[in-house]
Amino acid sequence: MPDLAVDRRKTCVITGATSGLGFEIARQLAAAGMNVIGVGRSGDTCRRTEEDLRKEIHGPDIRFVSSDLSALGSVRAAAETVKASLPGGRLDCLVHNAATVSNGYIGTEDGYELQFAVNYLSAFLLTRELFPCLSKPREARVIAVCSGSHRGTRIDWDDPMLRKSYGCLKAYKRSKLALVLFTVELNRRIAGRFPIRALGIEPGLVDTALGEKNTGGVVRLYWRLRRKKGLPPAEAAASVVRLAMVPSQDIPQDYWRLWVPADPSPYARRVDSALRLWQLSEKLCGVEFL
């Protein structure tokens, strides 16, 4: 845990905060004194997690908001609830951690592919909806929990959500690539205009149940065996917490692999791809953003 003085007015929103890596990020940030708003899918789990964290950590304000991040309407509703809870409407940090995998193609209620919607599009829309709040503090961060699996993949612009050629891991990798492209493009658009910085971080392999929830057969078995080699969530979370809390001048790069500065794949740094994805995301969400 970084030893940092925390401004008690600071608030961080973390998606996917009821289990695994997201829970640890929320717990550590709250333990460091930051107000925390966690976002989780199940209302019951959100209530339970909120109670547990409040019992464990005294001082900062800890709240949980339930939202189905696969549905754009639910993302918007969550943003409204979050805004209403922010003291002075000010948000200091937004951590996009929520992720899902599914070994079957699932169309969300909006008709988009589930992994693309949860792992990427919800992050785009939530950032857009909370952007006015992120613009209020002297400096704010948007941190995307990315994945090294984005390397070696490209967006198929004829079928960006893989409706016709769905594969569980393929869709996961593409959604994470989209998240990296988003981070790069967001920085390009806000540089010099807003006191906000977008950061991407690869936590590496983490020992969570992510790959077991909506999978079966070989994929589930593979994940069960593989996760044992992963970092404990608390250890991986410490890197994210550090990025959320250290002064901006101490973060020399925008992309990290745990504690180490890294570069996203060459494709993820392509301006044309990032721009195209941004325009597609605006269209899919029915919004304009920056």
Place this chain on the structure above:
Amino acid sequence: MKPYVMITGAAGGLGKALAAEYAERGHPLFLTDVARDRLETFVSGLERLAAVDVVSRPCDLADERAVDAMWSWIGANGFVFDGLLNVAGTGDSGRFDGLDVGRARAILRVNIEALVTMTRRILDHRAPDGVLRIVNIAGLDGFSPMPRKSIYAASNRFVHDFSIALNEEMRGRNVSVLAVCPAGMPAAPARVKGVNDCPEVTGLQTGKSVGWVAKRVYEQSLKGRAVFVPGRLNVVLRRLSQVIPKGTRARILGRRRDRAMELMRS
């Protein structure tokens, strides 16, 4: 007026994938589903995704009067069609003597009566001087009698035979009828969980992705085929089903289903 493609059950897994496929290929769509909210949300997303005209109207196909009212509205507004995709369907699961009579009737009304009504009505509202392509989702279950899913499987058999007969009857009249016979498709979180936790029920191997199926349904319909079984393994299963006596098949499938339900309970 440019002809529309009508899709029933449009807010379900396969319905959404088919709507996306047809929209991407530039077909104006007329979508209907029993779930009003789900239909509206999906249509909003689809309109953002594809630049085609989408008209939607919620309708409970189990309600004869609602179906008639929808067709009156269609007639009054002058819609014409060059495609009908009968996707809406519902099913039973469990012992027949535990099934509510009202529920049993509703299955027959949606899977058989409504499908026949929609197919008959679309012929009166087809676009002049064009081909009308009808697609009926029959399901792989229709090839064998299935204990614990007896009504659903039998209704699929009806759809299968009705489609093939109608396709033949309409030969040379610019109408094609395609019977699509997919295995269970994991298209919703609960369904994916069911398949993952209990591969005995539908099988990880037989279930194809709805998007994959939708693309091929479009292509097969364009070719004017009569029957389409998605997936090679499913083609083999269908052929096997034709050489094993029906009674034997029913016994095997009944035992398999009992075992699967036990697994699910445990």
